[in-house]
Amino acid sequence: MDNAQLSRRALLAATGTVTFATFLAGRRTAVASTRAMAATAAVPLIALTAPPAGRFTRVRCVDDDTRLYLTYPTAAGQLIGAKVAAPAFYGVDFIAYPDSQHPAKCLQDLFDNTPFGFLGFYFKTTGHPGNSWTGKSAALREQGWDLVPIYVGRQQHWTHQSDNQISDKPATATTQGKADGKNAVALADTENLPTGSRLYLDIEATTDAAGHNVGPSAATIAYIKAWLTGVNASGKYKAALYDANSAYKVSGKEHREAVDIEADLGASAPPTWVAWDPTAAPAGVAGAGTWPQDTNGDTLAIGVQAYSTTIKWEFAKFAELWQFKLDWKPTGVTFLTDTGAPRKLTDIAKGFDLDAAKAYDPGNTAPGKPKAKRRPSVTAVTTAAASVKAGKTVKVTVKLDRAAPAPNGAVVLLRSSSARLILPSSARVAAQATNVTVTATAAVGSPAGSATVRARTLYQLSGQPPQVTLQIIA
Numbered sequence: 333m334d335n336a337q338l339s340r341r342a343l344l345a346a347t348g349t350v351t352f353a354t355f356l357a358g359r360r361t362a363v364a365s366t367r368a369m370a371a372t373a374a375v376p377l378i379a380l381t382a383p384p385a386g387r388f389t390r391v392r393c394v395d396d397d398t399r400l401y402l403t404y405p406t407a408a409g410q411l412i413g414a415k416v417a418a419p420a421f422y423g424v425d426f427i428a429y430p431d432s433q434h435p436a437k438c439l440q441d442l443f444d445n446t447p448f449g450f451l452g453f454y455f456k457t458t459g460h461p462g463n464s465w466t467g468k469s470a471a472l473r474e475q476g477w478d479l480v481p482i483y484v485g486r487q488q489h490w491t492h493q494s495d496n497q498i499s500d501k502p503a504t505a506t507t508q509g510k511a512d513g514k515n516a517v518a519l520a521d522t523e524n525l526p527t528g529s530r531l532y533l534d535i536e537a538t539t540d541a542a543g544h545n546v547g548p549s550a551a552t553i554a555y556i557k558a559w560l561t562g563v564n565a566s567g568k569y570k571a572a573l574y575d576a577n578s579a580y581k582v583s584g585k586e587h588r589e590a591v592d593i594e595a596d597l598g599a600s601a602p603p604t605w606v607a608w609d610p611t612a613a614p615a616g617v618a619g620a621g622t623w624p625q626d627t628n629g630d631t632l633a634i635g636v637q638a639y640s641t642t643i644k645w646e647f648a649k650f651a652e653l654w655q656f657k658l659d660w661k662p663t664g665v666t667f668l669t670d671t672g673a674p675r676k677l678t679d680i681a682k683g684f685d686l687d688a689a690k691a692y693d694p695g696n697t698a699p700g701k702p703k704a705k706r707r708p709s710v711t712a713v714t715t716a717a718a719s720v721k722a723g724k725t726v727k728v729t730v731k732l733d734r735a736a737p738a739p740n741g742a743v744v745l746l747r748s749s750s751a752r753l754i755l756p757s758s759a760r761v762a763a764q765a766t767n768v769t770v771t772a773t774a775a776v777g778s779p780a781g782s783a784t785v786r787a788r789t790l791y792q793l794s795g796q797p798p799q800v801t802l803q804i805i806a
Contacts, residue, residue, distance in 0.1 A: 386749030425452025426681035429464035449703035459484030476706035480695035513562020537578035545580035605653035738763035750783035
């Protein structure tokens with residue numbers, strides 16, 4: 333965010349985290365960890381300076397991938413950005429595609445203006461009969477989302493649907509797993525997911541016929557292995573596993589489903605997404621319906637209780653993705669869109685599962701592209717003429733490196749090094765367009781001289797912004 337953006341983002345009053353005067357004074361306010369972790373040199377989250385005319389002040393976080401990490405504090409403290417070891421990245425999943433009035437707009441707002449970089453994407457299966465996500469993967473990826481494809485497979489004593497049971501006979505369960513793995517590949521093909529995408533088999537609590545947690549049966553393990561083998565055999569997609577990690581006891585000893593399944597799969601164990609709901613809100617969260625925000629109005633990186641060495645936390649040794657808060661009801665929580673207007677999270681979904689991953693792309697649907705690189709950047713600024721007379725206008729065109737996402741497009745910021753060359757402080761590149769043209773005016777009575785115009789997107793925070801120099805003719 334730049335000085336010119338402070339008025340655009342009405343976050344100061346909206347979040348109550350800092351006053352306007354304090355913000356201008358450059359004070360840093362944030363909440364997170366005090367525990368030291370493996371890291372490179374710390375990077376300030378907020379950096380206010382007085383820039384020369386026509387230059388940008390970098391107030392927003394250095395980049396999404398620096399800020400977005402989970403730490404394990406023993407107490408709350410001041411947060412400074414640092415490159416740290418995983419788990420590092422946030423995502424969300426919710427059961428159905430938003431049914432709000434403008435769902436695509438809401439989801440682009442969520443991606444552009446919060447730390448969330450990956451999104452759960454449910455295939456239509458017997459275990460997840462709704463088809464609200466079907467056909468929407470391409471548009472979501474164009475917005476920048478890395479998707480985590482989820483296949484709700486057959487379950488051990490699934491109480492919701494009698495036709496979605498894993499057979500209690502391992503041979504039959506193997507046949508079921510092969511068929512469902514093949515179906516998962518076909519669904520991924522239908523969505524045109526990239527080669528190398530991870531498809532997650534969703535296994536819920538392993539129960540008996542009476543609904544008691546009893547751990548995975550031999551038939552369930554056979555089903556899982558067959559499904560994983562079937563997906564990997566496609567040669568196109570990689571199999572992964574989501575596990576509800578339910579607890580159960582055997583001879584008085586507590587077991588965890590995820591731990592036992594991992595052990596049973598042995599060498600064939602895939603990347604695993606494990607559910608962990610601490611029941612109480614994680615450290616730094618004031619209540620079930622609230623979440624801390626940083627001084628940009630973005631959802632803040634929070635502290636999560638340290639893993640212990642008990643069996644309850646054994647999955648920390650192999651999990652690559654965690655679902656650390658289930659069915660969070662974000663009552664009253666807002667974030668600021670690129671227009672500065674607040675948006676309620678409940679506009680998107682009534683309840684969220686909050687996820688944390690070791691990598692920014694746990695679904696591998698955006699390989700090689702961290703979130704900061706999945707949004708458009710300005711590559712060039714050009715003018716219709718090399719000079720402009722005092723009192724006259726000239727067209728300035730800003731070009732992006734890719735098409736602006738739909739439906740919101742992309743905001744570009746513009747700066748002039750001379751007060752005598754007047755131009756808009758921002759402009760919006762329309763969805764699917766790659767450039768926008770604005771009018772610059774040389775003030776009446778301007779003396780001869782030059783003016784440099786610079787431009788970048790809201791999130792283009794590294795490197796020098798493109799620029800062009802105009803001659804003003806008196």
